[in-house]
Amino acid sequence: MADDPFALFDAWYAEAKAAETNDPDAMALATAKANGAPSVRMVLLKGFGPDGFVFYTNETSVKGQHLAENPEAALLFHWKSLRRQVRIEGHVVRVSADEADAYFATRGRDSQLGAWASDQSRPLESRALFERRYDETKQRFDGHPVPRPPHWGGYRIVPTTIEFWQDRTHRLHERRMFRAREDGSWDEGLLYP
Known part of the structure; x- marks a missing residue:
């Protein structure tokens, strides 16, 4: 068995990018409020490594x-x-900030403008209002590079566990669990399906 979960993830991710027709980098992100109330949504993986x-x-x-209140999360x-x-x-x-700036600069201009125009997760009176804000933002930055908004940035989930699940016939699935040690190495074992 491999003793490096990141090498195994890299191999599986490469296969997913070749096989998945839509968003192989899509991942469910689960967060929780300070009181433990959970929430989950899809986000896109933008980088990974050890x-x-x-x-x-x-x-x-x-x-x-949620992440400001409770900096623990799960991905799927x-x-x-x-x-x-x-x-x-x-x-x-x-x-x-440098890493966030570098990534933001790679986004399409329309996505950059959208990051300025959107009050993400806040109630929206109408779609027309959002489109108007987008148009105003577009005019504001006309002819200029779009800087990263001060309220926009990146998060890195530093894993304590990574589980690889492979479907098998008769629901006799294969589950490989890696658990981080304090010294940065990993323990690996199998789980019952």
């Missing part, structure tokens, strides 16, 4: 508020065409 799994968002969104990748899942749990840390 230091963790990265996504970006509006920091004043519900997920941003479900690659249906491969009949695989990867489940990750861990601590959440903020990415650096």
